[in-house]
């Protein structure tokens with residue numbers, strides 16, 4: 739795979755991202771329609787930029803012919819949750835599908851084992867079958883599951899990492915670490931009152947559906 743035809747190479751990854759987004763958004767839509775609580779708040783996805791694939795393969799010393807086997811996040815979807823507890827419900831949903839429409843090949847629990855940067859998120863690496871015009875292909879994809887607070891932090895830190903080409907100055911790094919801890923404390927506080935919050939949200943849903951039926 740020395741001279742990669744990137745456009746062709748990335749097609750199954752693009753399809754996987756689209757399919758996976760639909761599948762997880764459908765879970766949310768179904769639960770909401772049934773009047774149930776959805777642990778999934780919203781879902782996004784992306785195919786890794788070519789420059790980012792090249793940078794990561796260089797950093798991890800991966801040969802070009804092995805990038806599809808060793809770079810696990812070329813296809814990535816992100817599932818955002820309100821509460822930390824919801825993350826584990828989503829992980830259970832994924833485990834239930836293991837061996838059906840996807841295969842779980844690994845997990846990275848950056849919530850229990852958060853990174854030095856302060857990054858928190860739960861990553862599930864899956865093998866996902868894609869039907870292409872040239873036959874079937876199993877690709878690797880990464881599902882990142884995180885709270886809204888974790889996502890807020892990670893989005894900001896990611897843009898700073900990009901700005902500083904991964905070398906964020908120490909004083910900013912320290913502030914980011916403090917901010918990550920504060921975001922996690924926010925998550926923990928919200929978890930303590932999540933039953934109250936969920937009841938209030940349910941009342942609000944009933945009221946707005948009554949108003950829309952008038």
Ligand code: 0O2
Nearest residue numbers: 786787790794810811846853855857861880892893895896
């Ligand atoms: P892109 O293309 O910009 O989205 P790594 O060494 O971090 O690349 P690692 O630790 O093995 O790899 O993590 P993994 O499971 O491969 O996932 C990498 C992705 O996780 C990153 O994609 C981020 O989306 C997220 N991530 C991991 N660590 C951090 C972190 O410290 N800060 C933030 N903001 N995000 C992180 P990329 O590399 O950003 O790719």
